[in-house]
Amino acid sequence: MKTIAHVRVTPEGAVLDGNHISDASITGLYREFAGDYPKFFKMDNLCRLGFVAAELLLKGTSAEDRADAAVVLFNRNGSLVTDRNYQKTISGGDFFPSPALFVYTLANIVTGEIAIRHKIYGETSFYVMPAYDPGQMDDIAEDLFLTSSPSFVLTGWVDYNDDNDYLADMKIMTR
Amino acid sequence: MDNLILQLKQQIIEALNLEDLTPADIDAEAPLFGEGLGLDSIDALELIVLLEREYGIRLSNPAEGKEIFRSVASIASYVADNRKK
Amino acid sequence: MESTLITCLADNILSPLGATSVDNFAAVSEGHSMLRRHEGVFGLPEPFCASLFDREMIRGLAQASVREFESYTFFETLCILSAMKALESCSVDPAADDVLFIFSTTKGNVDCLSSSLDDSRCYLADSALRVARYFGNAVTPLVVSNACVSGVCAQIAAVRSLLAGRCRHAVVIGCDVLSGFIVSGFQSFKALSPEPCRPYDRDRVGLNLGEAAATMVLSAADSMSDDKWYYVASSNHNDANHISGPSRTGEGAYRVLSDILKSLRRDEIAFVNAHGTATAYNDEMESIALHRAGLDDTPVNGLKGFYGHTLGAAGVAETILSMKAIDNGVVLPTKGYSEQGTTYALSISPDVRTASRRSFIKILSGFGGSNAGIAYRKGGDA
Numbered sequence: 273m274k275t276i277a278h279v280r281v282t283p284e285g286a287v288l289d290g291n292h293i294s295d296a297s298i299t300g301l302y303r304e305f306a307g308d309y310p311k312f313f314k315m316d317n318l319c320r321l322g323f324v325a326a327e328l329l330l331k332g333t334s335a336e337d338r339a340d341a342a343v344v345l346f347n348r349n350g351s352l353v354t355d356r357n358y359q360k361t362i363s364g365g366d367f368f369p370s371p372a373l374f375v376y377t378l379a380n381i382v383t384g385e386i387a388i389r390h391k392i393y394g395e396t397s398f399y400v401m402p403a404y405d406p407g408q409m410d411d412i413a414e415d416l417f418l419t420s421s422p423s424f425v426l427t428g429w430v431d432y433n434d435d436n437d438y439l440a441d442m443k444i445m446t447r
Numbered sequence: 448m449d450n451l452i453l454q455l456k457q458q459i460i461e462a463l464n465l466e467d468l469t470p471a472d473i474d475a476e477a478p479l480f481g482e483g484l485g486l487d488s489i490d491a492l493e494l495i496v497l498l499e500r501e502y503g504i505r506l507s508n509p510a511e512g513k514e515i516f517r518s519v520a521s522i523a524s525y526v527a528d529n530r531k532k
Numbered sequence: 533m534e535s536t537l538i539t540c541l542a543d544n545i546l547s548p549l550g551a552t553s554v555d556n557f558a559a560v561s562e563g564h565s566m567l568r569r570h571e572g573v574f575g576l577p578e579p580f581c582a583s584l585f586d587r588e589m590i591r592g593l594a595q596a597s598v599r600e601f602e603s604y605t606f607f608e609t610l611c612i613l614s615a616m617k618a619l620e621s622c623s624v625d626p627a628a629d630d631v632l633f634i635f636s637t638t639k640g641n642v643d644c645l646s647s648s649l650d651d652s653r654c655y656l657a658d659s660a661l662r663v664a665r666y667f668g669n670a671v672t673p674l675v676v677s678n679a680c681v682s683g684v685c686a687q688i689a690a691v692r693s694l695l696a697g698r699c700r701h702a703v704v705i706g707c708d709v710l711s712g713f714i715v716s717g718f719q720s721f722k723a724l725s726p727e728p729c730r731p732y733d734r735d736r737v738g739l740n741l742g743e744a745a746a747t748m749v750l751s752a753a754d755s756m757s758d759d760k761w762y763y764v765a766s767s768n769h770n771d772a773n774h775i776s777g778p779s780r781t782g783e784g785a786y787r788v789l790s791d792i793l794k795s796l797r798r799d800e801i802a803f804v805n806a807h808g809t810a811t812a813y814n815d816e817m818e819s820i821a822l823h824r825a826g827l828d829d830t831p832v833n834g835l836k837g838f839y840g841h842t843l844g845a846a847g848v849a850e851t852i853l854s855m856k857a858i859d860n861g862v863v864l865p866t867k868g869y870s871e872q873g874t875t876y877a878l879s880i881s882p883d884v885r886t887a888s889r890r891s892f893i894k895i896l897s898g899f900g901g902s903n904a905g906i907a908y909r910k911g912g913d914a
Contacts (some may be wrong), residue, residue, distance in 0.1 A: 366575055
């Protein structure tokens with residue numbers, strides 16, 4: 273497996289292929305490197321994080337390759353931050369369950385948001401792990417090629433706790 | 448009615464996370480879905496929640512929403528006629 | 533790559549219809565369903581129609597067979613009970629380090645968010661670890677969380693791990709339990725039918741939710757035998773269209789079927805066990821995808837009229853029921869179906885039909901634009 277591009281997004285900013293390219297927050301990165309996708313603001317923070325990381329990673333890829341790519345992401349929290357926010361809409365005296373929040377109580381939605389934005393028709397998968405485990409993540413990405421033939425795999429870790437604690441460590445890999 | 452329209456615009460911007468938009472950017476007569484603001488099916492469901500939470504109006508059949516949610520002006524006239532709070 | 537042959541060694545379905553795969557198959561064959569109207573359950577203001585476990589019955593089962601049963605959540609208890617039953621019927625030692633546990637769940641213990649301030653039990657991977665450790669297994673389990681398609685994706689993950697030689701046996705457990713969280717969310721989507729659902733029918737108005745746990749033990753095999761089930765092909769594609777609305781062209785599901793049909797002839801398929809949630813859009817989308825794949829004449833069935841949509845369990849339970857159906861020479865009925873309600877006519881029946889072919893395709897679609905499918909064949913090449 274070959275790594276074509278690598279990005280790391282944290283509260284300190286974004287590092288693309290080893291170069292620190294911005295100090296911005298997730299929304300700041302969106303404004304700096306995308307800016308043309310109002311649906312970004314409807315996403316929960318996990319999706320926003322995965323979205324900006326994918327924006328940076330996919331810049332050098334062709335639409336043709338993207339159509340047959342796979343998106344396989346991992347984290348520990350799943351969608352727990354949004355789960356808690358949704359729970360608030362159905363707890364206490366007020367009972368107004370929010371469909372716009374509920375849809376983001378599924379961690380795999382981040383893979384769907386990336387697929388929609390970049391017209392990726394290949395595999396989308398999300399795995400929840402006990403802890404960050406790059407070896408196992410690479411194994412799972414590599415094993416994809418045993419039953420499918422994606423043009424490339426957009427893969428890695430994407431986890432959001434709060435504005436001071438988040439990490440996207442994602443890369444593009446080919447066979 | 449103008450006050451209600453302004454209030455609805457503010458509530459819609461907040462409920463649907465229409466970042467970067469102000470009430471002045473929304474034409475009360477313009478279609479909300481499709482072209483217009485580009486709202487989708489989840490936005491329509493969220494508008495149903497907004498009507499219930501803010502105005503005590505319950506739409507049990509989402510198909511009813513189609514006419515009501517045509518524009519901010521059509522929502523305003525429906526709210527004015529049916530509000531419970 | 534150590535082996536390319538993958539077989540299903542053992543299985544279990546634990547549902548409101550029964551505690552074994554055999555009981556469940558019998559109940560479905562006879563047309564039973566546990567879809568009921570529930571009022572005041574989970575503290576919800578609105579009634580809903582769903583297939584729910586009898587909590588006391590499960591507690592009784594756990595008390596009788598699960599060590600320290602009180603330390604496990606309801607979700608974990610169901611996973612343990614189902615896996616235990618499957619493992620009892622084969623000689624796999626779950627504690628061995630060549631056994632990998634793979635979980636399929638959408639929300640796991642999310643009900644813990646409402647029952648206590650301590651939400652540390654909500655981590656899906658921790659739940660999975662507790663269940664694997666119960667069986668003495670020390671390998672880090674996989675948790676697939678791909679919304680409604682998880683049950684098929686977990687099987688695909690197992691297939692890949694086996695093909696890669698990373699394990700010798702994979703214990704695939706699909707499970708979800710209902711709660712105010714999940715039911716209110718589907719209510720807010722106006723997706724629920726107040727009556728038992730009617731997959732593919734003209735008068736369908738929405739889905740029902742259900743609870744189940746199901747387990748398959750998938751293993752690398754050295755040789756083929758006529759009475760065993762073997763993996764044939766699988767696929768996963770996104771619609772790249774919308775996070776909650778199915779594609780109008782069935783793009784992802786069509787691509788899934790096309791991929792699988794590269795390894796399976798149409799004339800050897802006994803049936804396609806489809807998702808069939810009974811929402812207007814899902815069933816229509818599936819009819820388009822099946823038509824585009826040239827499967828208009830292939831028998832299709834959907835089992836949500838018996839179980840509701842059991843989320844993470846659906847793909848596993850419905851795969852097992854499909855195997856039992858062919859074992860018994862039948863296509864299971866689509867309960868709730870009466871008249872064509874999709875643009876393209878499919879071969880669907882509310883009655884049991886006979887089946888002489890020995891392969892089937894299981895497909896699922898869900899939130900996030902995901903679509904997945906897997907095919908199995910009994911015995912060797914037809």
